[in-house]
Amino acid sequence: MSGQVSSTAGTTAPNPNTSSPTATAVLPSSSGSIRIPPLRGSENWRIWRVRMEDLLGELELIEYVDGMKIKPSADPDDWLKSDCKARGIIRRCVDDNVMTNILACETSAEVWTQLKQLYEVADIVAIVELRRNFFSHRMLDETRIDDHVRTMRSWYDQLRAIDSNLANDFDWAIALIASLPLLWDVFIQTLRPLLNFQDKTKWPDMAKQVTSSVMAEGQRKEQRTVDAGLLAKKNTAAAATFGSGGSNGKNTSGGQGKRKGECNYCHKKGHWERECRKKKADQEKKKETAHIASTGEQGNQDQSDQGGAVAFVAKAPTSFSSHEWIADSGAGSHIVGNRTYFSTYEPVSEVVKGIGGDVPIIGRGTVCAMIRNGNKSNELLLRNVAHVPSFSSNLLLCKVIDLAGGACLFKGGRCTVYAPDGRTLGVGPKIGDSAKGSLYLMNIWLLLPQPK
Secondary structure (H helix, E strand, O other): OOOOOEEOOOOOOOOOOOOOOOOOEEEOOOOOOEEEOOEOOOOOHHHHHHHHHHHHHHOOOHHHHOOOOOOOOOOOHHHHHHHHHHHHHHHOOEOHHHHOOOOOOOOHHHHHHHHHHHHOOOOHHHHHHHHHHHHHOOOOOOOOHHHHHHHHHHHHHHHHHHOHHHOOHHHHHHHHHHOOOHHHHHHHHOOHHHOOOOOHHHHHHHHHHHHHHHHHHHHHHHHHHHHHHHHHHHHHHHHHHHOOOOOOOOOOOOOOOOOOOEOOOOOOEOOOHHHOHHHHHHHHHHHOOOOOOOOOOOOOOOHHHHHHHHHHHHHOOOOOOOOOEEEEOOOOOOEEOOHHHEEEEEEEEEEEEEOOEEEEEEEEEEEEEEEEEOOEEEEEEEEEEEEOOOOOOEEEEHHHOOOOOOEEEEEOOEEEEEOOOOOEEEEEEEEEEOOOOEEEEEOEEEEOOOOO
């Protein structure tokens, strides 16, 4: 194998009084020439080391560098030739400042050991800082998931480069999950079946599954944000076109001040009824009326009232996941799509109106769930829940929350659920409207029933 090494020439002559830059080395390999940027110091040591180890391994010289192949006492010529080749390759891949530290090294192993001592981060302060970053980092809501995973992976790889015992596959899975924002708590509950800390042989697969699940969920959330943004722009454009003007629907303002006319609601001049601030304020007060939860069975309620919620979920541009909960301010009953979570169950034959016709309700029963507000969680006991297998999400009906004396307040585009003692149990943003009320995305997850 040829040991020729060349380098790209610089266009500027170096100043003899300063350290001259070292060009990228062009080195031969079995797959052709490769370029390796020079080692500058600790800032690029980790990546440079991996590239050099790959190259030296491909050239069958790595055993000379790591000291595994010791110089024989008899007939050392072949060993010296190979070791000299390895030392030369390393020297051609460092800049002048680094070169001054390895000039006196006689073997490739001495060169490699010297570089590791100089630039490999192994002091306790650096390790503490890396572990602190890795295990305590928190992703911001606006951060893209691929950027976040890349940041976490960088710290993980640096710890592994120092010592493989400083971070393992289980650490990666747990740290990645723990770094997700609070808004991801419902999704995190779905990862529980993947976490198996007892069987170490399954840790690599567990880490891969957790990573792929987190990436998929993040991309889905990002797509939903894009879809919501497009929808908001479309609504804004429609409002600008049809939301102002006279009775003929045309915009007659033309930048000429208030339109003349009398409001049919407050009877003041200068605006129309649909623009009346007093009317909007009065309507808002009505919306703030709390819906007190019922403790009795609600089996006789008209399920057709909540068909709008089913239709909204079915027509959503981005599908909802089976672990997500939508709160509906309209009438009807709670809906769960997965039979597994019912602690009591009774088959029924009912329907709820949806897309393209009636959607069957095949059973009713009791489920337990957890609702989160910030870092606090409380249990919900939901009775007379409708089992609708075709429903892709879960529906929480605010009027029939099984919290004796509890309440829901709708204000400012949010739904706030209160306990009987006035504590806030959860808050969810408004995501749309159904035929009979508004819809809100809540931080709730189902609990599997306890074995009897």
